[in-house]
Amino acid sequence: MGRSPSRRSPDASPDRTLVAARGRPVALFVLLAGLMVLVLAVPVLMLLWRGLTSDPLRFLADPTVQAALRLSAWTSSLATAAALILGMPLAYLLARNRFPGRTWLEVLVDLPIVLPPAVAGIALLAAFGRRSLIGAALAQLGISLPFTTAAVVLAQVFVAAPLFIRAARIGFNSVDVQIEEAAYTEGASQWQLFRHVMFPLTGRALFAGLVLCWARALGEFGATILFAGNLPGRTQTMPLAIFIGFQQDIGIALALASILLVVSGLVLAVLRRVESEARLY
Amino acid sequence: MQPSQSEERKPRWGVARRWRPTPKEGAGNWVWHALAVGVLAWAAAACAPPREAPPAQAPAEASTLTVFAAASLTDAFQAIGEVFEQAHPDTQLVFNFAASSALRTQLEEGAPADVVAFASEKEMRPLIAAGLVEAGAGQVFTANDMVVVVAPQSSTAVASLKDLAHPGVKVVMVAPGVPAGDYARRVIESLESVLGADFAEDVFANVVSQEDNVRQVLAKVQLGEADAGWVYRSDAQAAPELRVVEIPAEFNVRAAYPIAPLRAAENPMAAVDFVELVRSAHGQRLLEQGGFLPVGP
Numbered sequence: 293m294g295r296s297p298s299r300r301s302p303d304a305s306p307d308r309t310l311v312a313a314r315g316r317p318v319a320l321f322v323l324l325a326g327l328m329v330l331v332l333a334v335p336v337l338m339l340l341w342r343g344l345t346s347d348p349l350r351f352l353a354d355p356t357v358q359a360a361l362r363l364s365a366w367t368s369s370l371a372t373a374a375a376l377i378l379g380m381p382l383a384y385l386l387a388r389n390r391f392p393g394r395t396w397l398e399v400l401v402d403l404p405i406v407l408p409p410a411v412a413g414i415a416l417l418a419a420f421g422r423r424s425l426i427g428a429a430l431a432q433l434g435i436s437l438p439f440t441t442a443a444v445v446l447a448q449v450f451v452a453a454p455l456f457i458r459a460a461r462i463g464f465n466s467v468d469v470q471i472e473e474a475a476y477t478e479g480a481s482q483w484q485l486f487r488h489v490m491f492p493l494t495g496r497a498l499f500a501g502l503v504l505c506w507a508r509a510l511g512e513f514g515a516t517i518l519f520a521g522n523l524p525g526r527t528q529t530m531p532l533a534i535f536i537g538f539q540q541d542i543g544i545a546l547a548l549a550s551i552l553l554v555v556s557g558l559v560l561a562v563l564r565r566v567e568s569e570a571r572l573y
Numbered sequence: 574m575q576p577s578q579s580e581e582r583k584p585r586w587g588v589a590r591r592w593r594p595t596p597k598e599g600a601g602n603w604v605w606h607a608l609a610v611g612v613l614a615w616a617a618a619a620c621a622p623p624r625e626a627p628p629a630q631a632p633a634e635a636s637t638l639t640v641f642a643a644a645s646l647t648d649a650f651q652a653i654g655e656v657f658e659q660a661h662p663d664t665q666l667v668f669n670f671a672a673s674s675a676l677r678t679q680l681e682e683g684a685p686a687d688v689v690a691f692a693s694e695k696e697m698r699p700l701i702a703a704g705l706v707e708a709g710a711g712q713v714f715t716a717n718d719m720v721v722v723v724a725p726q727s728s729t730a731v732a733s734l735k736d737l738a739h740p741g742v743k744v745v746m747v748a749p750g751v752p753a754g755d756y757a758r759r760v761i762e763s764l765e766s767v768l769g770a771d772f773a774e775d776v777f778a779n780v781v782s783q784e785d786n787v788r789q790v791l792a793k794v795q796l797g798e799a800d801a802g803w804v805y806r807s808d809a810q811a812a813p814e815l816r817v818v819e820i821p822a823e824f825n826v827r828a829a830y831p832i833a834p835l836r837a838a839e840n841p842m843a844a845v846d847f848v849e850l851v852r853s854a855h856g857q858r859l860l861e862q863g864g865f866l867p868v869g870p
Binding site: 417421422423438439517520521522523524526527528535536538539540541542545 | 672674675678681682743745748749750751780781782783784785786793796797798799
């Protein structure tokens with residue numbers, strides 16, 4: 293998806309205004325692009341319009357909604373922290389080392405990005421459910437994962453961490469080789485190279501990856517409802533509250549959906565600001 | 574581009590001195606090409622028209638009949654659907670099984686359908702009020718009541734209704750606002766008169782998940798993730814491996830199922846035919862085989 297990270301381009305994305313000297317854009321492209329924009333914009337705008345006119349703030353006072361918002365914020369942040377602590381070393385190893393099976397490891401890391409949510413949920417049940425090997429072993433210790441907040445975080449890590457790992461890997465890859473050569477020439481160790489060269493240079497890419505990971509975790513639905521179930525205050529995140537709201541009263545669903553849409557939109561706006569020149573997707 | 578120093582052989586392990594994986598020489602590449610070709614071929618095959626020609630007597634008007642039905646009707650309606658398709662070879666049946674309340678919301682939002690069947694008359698009334706269903710349509714065609722299903726290898730022994738209140742028992746039920754969820758809550762509350770004043774509170778404290786429809790509850794118990802689940806009698810019938818804990822009739826509810834063709838049905842003739850088949854002796858027999866309760870004429 294990203295450009296080949298062989299070299300750093302001098303500038304991220306120069307804003308090219310369409311000047312006459314460049315010739316006019318292809319008319320067909322403008323038409324097709326306009327249709328694409330409509331497909332994306334109309335549902336978003338209609339949801340906002342219907343959601344915001346149904347007085348969403350009225351629902352914000354509802355304790356169930358507040359619990360869902362709190363739980364979503366907490367679990368998404370925990371999942372993002374886990375992605376950083378466990379995912380960054382993996383991204384670094386993948387970007388800078390060669391070892392047998394690396395290609396397959398990269399495929400494994402990218403897999404959850406394309407897996408249908410239901411598949412992710414069933415996979416988590418197969419791994420950690422009560423009838424699974426690991427689940428049975430945990431049960432001996434008195435630990436049961438399904439239907440717990442921990443299961444929510446685990447589901448979010450499974451689907452969202454790969455986005456961060458991908459962004460971090462591309463970020464590490466985009467560091468100019470010559471800078472690294474220079475560090476080696478000065479006698480830097482591998483750890484010093486990471487600590488003083490790679491990490492500072494890729495800070496923005498890492499941060500952008502974290503924001504993307506957080507936003508994806510916030511939107512996680514399918515794996516959560518299959519693996520963690522739906523219980524207000526314990527496992528009912530915002531997407532689950534929206535889905536269950538749809539079963540009860542579409543007004544609730546619209547209001548909550550518009551709130552989530554605004555939050556996600558703001559998060560992505562932040563992302564645009566910090567996006568480094570390493571195109572992340 | 575940095576010139577990659579590919580003169581020297583790369584070690585299999587160690588720090589990469591190369592920034593882009595360059596294609597491996599020789600045999601390794603064939604694997605990737607074969608994979609790519611395979612994936613593309615599969616995608617192309619999926620897009621291509623089916624190789625077998627459709628049956629010779631291609632009907633002049635192959636039509637679809639869309640039926641929105643409560644999740645609990647899944648098995649019974651699929652059986653009835655097979656009978657219907659034999660009688661109407663030119664009509665293709667499409668089912669949408671979900672919680673009645675979700676189906677009602679979808680219809681109110683303009684989802685196209687020909688027939689609707691709910692697990693509660695409460696969900697039919699707004700459709701009549703909105704003019705989507707004829708007033709007077711929506712006759713009750715079958716009934717159901719609640720049971721508790723228990724996973725056979727459950728670590729916690731749930732032998733009676735009283736056991737549902739024991740700490741540590743994982744109970745799943747349907748979310749409130751969905752017919753099966755409301756029925757179950759009503760049963761639990763009415764059981765307080767015999768099982769003690771704290772019974773409902775203790776059972777609700779044991780609920781680990783409120784699922785969106787009754788089939789999800791069934792699945793969670795079948796998987797063994799939950800110890801016990803509140804479902805309809807017909808759902809228990811669809812999962813013979815589960816143990817059933819009966820609810821005494823005086824505390825149980827009787828869920829009445831209404832069915833109606835939609836006024837905006839694209840296929841009104843077939844819609845009426847389907848409703849009639851469901852209400853016919855044959856349809857009623859299939860429903861009773863599925864664990865549903867008969868309704869008086």
